[in-house]
Amino acid sequence: MAEFNQTRQTTIRIIIAAVFAIILIRLMTLQLFSSKYAKLANDQAILRKVVYPSRGIIFDRKGKAILDNITMYDLMVTPSQLKGVDTFALCRILDVDTAEFKKRILTSIIKNSRNRPSVFEPLLSAEKYAKINENLFRFQPAFFLQERPIRSYPFKAAAHILGYVGEVDSFMLKRSNFFYQMGDFAGRSGLENFYEKVLMGQRGIQYILRDNFNRPIGPYEKGEFDTASVAGRHLNTYIDIEVQQLAEKLMNGKVGSVVAIEPQTGGIIAMTSGPTYDPNELTGSESRKNFSRLFLDPASPLLNRGMQGVYPPGSTFKPLGALVALDEGLITPDFGYGCFGRYSPCGRPACTHSNAGHAANLSLSIANSCNSYYAHVFRMAIDNPSYNNVEKGLLKWKSYMTGFGLGHKLGIDLPGEYAGFIPDTARFNKEFRRGGWSSCTIASLGIGQGEIQATPLQMANAICLIANRGWYYTPHFVKNIEGETAEDTLLKKYREKISPLRIPNDYYQAVIDGMEMVVTNGTARNAQIDGFAVCAKTGTVENYFRKKKQQNHSFFVAFAPKENPKIAICVVVENAGYGATWAAPIASLLMEKYLTDSIAGPKRKAEIERISNVTIIPARIKHERYVRDSIKQVKDSLLRMRLEREQKARIDSTDLAVSTDISDYPVNVPERKKEETISSAAVLPNHRYQFKKIHQPNI
């Protein structure tokens, strides 16, 4: 019977062959004709790790590192290896209680699973680091220390200039065309931001094999595809950190700004904005907290008033007005104006001086800061008979202003510079209708009041132009980049001399003589420096906030020495009164410090202490701070109550979750509640001051 069925072996062989053929075909489709599996395998098994190089260091003009890197340590934990670790000893070193310990472990498990390390305590203090490092063998391998380089500012100064690094946000991600990745750190402001490409270096990439729990198990292909990271390059700047520190000290307790520029190079020696902050506050573990505190302060410490504060320049503008009139040939340096306490042609009082001859010639008018003289000279420029048209006159005047670097961004190497404002015909035509305004209407522009707005940086730059007799370099901080090549185009524009106006040297000389007289026998005799010929101009600027007249801003611009100038400076102290009272002595001390590298004599040293100890906070900021603090108190007490409630609930659930001896993966843990954030929009300070339209100044 069996023999009868012998042919059936063929059938069986065919069945086997058919099945093997099907398997082979299937294998071909999987292995040969679909590429997605290779990609999937690499995606899940190969981790593309970005290696961050150390950022470049920033040096001041004397080669001191003012922005450096230091290494701090994070304490990391791998929850799955916790068994048998003396956690109590660790808790004692770190000064945390058992409940907090459990909470952190649970948080790490939720965030990163139990098999992957997470941060247990970030950025250990030096003391804790030492203690843990000593005892680390007791906590290994569950705990280990991980290096984290952070930025440090050894001089605790120049916060606004240097800027800070922070995690990139979604906006930056998009704008960088996803060059950055979530969690990357990048320069967010200041030089850190402007020179980001130079400072950041080149990121390296490591390919790391990982297992099904996402744990790294070694380099992929022995690191054959890895690329090394290239360290960021250093920056050499014009900053004199000692002058900068002194400036910040002098501006202590005051709102305002100091900008000091080296006229021959356009290099910025110091730029400070009061109130300022310690830049170290925005690195390290407390940075987020500090940032929101600074951000919410009504005095806007994050605002760099040196280039973001816009003010009418007031009397400091007068030397520029004189130059315009001289160049247009309307006056000569001998031109005098008889002012007796009033500016009569427009029928308004305009000058507080009544001693005869205080405006007998151009130099005297500067030295004594005669409003009538400059209102008159301005009107002459607008009503220039060769144009025979106020509109043309104003446009010509505006082109001078543009030449002086006003009304547009200068292009400093910091992000976020403000342009200031120089009004033109469109502005007045809109306000008064065409033909409805005359030189009288806008005469206040001649004394730097009204619609005109300039930043301290622009004023300092204009002084550079005067000091250099007609040219300037775009103000900038960075002298050169380490290992600079032709591809570094960032600094190119700072090395081009800008001389937009062709004003004869004599005219500059006349103005400069006047500015010298300001110090020798004019409005700012307290700005003298022994051994140097200082040329300066004071300003006392009327200003309004929410249509209410505020205390005058104290302005001062200067350069020294008269011949071969080394430093040009602009000092603004908001709401501090006369220019000569506060701004002038501050400028004087700073120039002395820069020129002689020290402050001579105990009297001058005492002056530093006196000024730095005075607090001049405008009343409106005081009021805003008071309102904010009151709101905060109420909010805090509400928040505290809620946190206490939540804390209680959380401890209950933590005990539950941890006591079930986490053996099953994944653990079922209660969803974390989103932390309520205080809406920042409600208490946002008003960064830009409001200026009332004023046409009838009275200084």
Added chain:
Amino acid sequence: MEKQAGIGKGIDTVTLLLYYALVLVGFIAIFSVEFRAGDSFFQSLLELKKNYSKQVLFIGISSLVAVLILLTDSKFFTTTANLLYMAGILLMLLTFVIGKNIGGSKSWIALGGGFNLQAAELCKIFTALALAKYLSRQETEFYKIRSQLIAFAVTLTPAVLSIAQKETGLALVYLSFFLVMYREGLPVIYLIAGFSIIILFITAIVLSFEIYSIMMGIGLLIAVYFLWRKVKRNFSILLLLVLIAGGCILFKYFVDYVVFDKILKPYQSERVLSMFGKSYTPKDSERIAQLENEMASGKKKDYSYNVKQSKIAIGSGGLLGKGFLQGVTTQGDFVPAQHTDFIFTAIAESFGFWGSALLLGLYFLLLFRLITLAERQRSTFSRVYAYSVAAILFFHVFINICMTIGLMPVIGITLPLLSYGGSSLITFTALIFIMIRLDADRQMVLR
């Protein structure tokens, strides 16, 4: 001494070589799954801590078993076949009492020293022997239904016990004996019927109830059209056809509401359905509640994880593979149970399509060699036994590889001679070497 001298006599060297080739490939594969750069090879080999080192031990034991079998008289197997079968069944019953639960199936007996024995594995040998013994009896007339039913009972008893032990995969293997019985004269109608049910089952899964019913209706019309003359002559044929069509539609209900909702466990249903791109939606109220519970607590497991990872590992191998110890999926432990049931993925990832095809070639040669051996036997016992070995091996290879490449639902079944594990390796060694022993004595007529 005489016996020792005769141990190599008449042994089929082709089978022997293929056997050791496959065992070696198995060791390499297990090694590649477990070995990590930096491990000390010899130390872990000696300490028996790694699976590959244990596998070396199992290979040693297997060789010992092989030698013992080759030293045994062929008559021993014919005479003790029924006894061994009874003992095997008893052992399986015993596991219900003293069984150890490993991986959800209570089919293991602890042997001490960390080693366990799976009775159902061993029982395959005994069943093959028993079936051979029964079919080779002179008084057996296999064309009679009675004999056929007895043969079914012999093969399916261990299968039923396996299902009771939740080893569905092993139970499936016992179906391979139908291939043997087919060779021995089982009417083709059984195979056709079985095949039709499988086709119908797949159709029932793939199609929705409406389309399925319409198709059955169309099928009925076509059948009536072709059988119109017969129907005219005998009207009861029409009735039969309608009954068959109705039965098919009832079968759909049976599949949807009984097979998936009652017989198979939820995860099994899910595995089967996911193969066809369907998701399992229980209709049983109890299961719905259970599913909702799992969903709510977030504990719902992804049952297709194994197959996804397995396909990734195999598919990423490409034509030439990533190289020995270079498979990222293997090195990262992404494929669960890779050293046992999914060992094929290690080969496919490291050695690619060529490697996989080569391995399949080895199996193919072994199977064809076994059939050749079977056909040259004089005694029915040896032939039936040889076919049993071939059929069991074939089912194992077929189901295991198809499951790794997503052609079959995931069933816990080993890849013969390659997968890590003593029970599996020793069982297949015994199966094959008994075959070799019998073949060496093929001139004898065994009953």
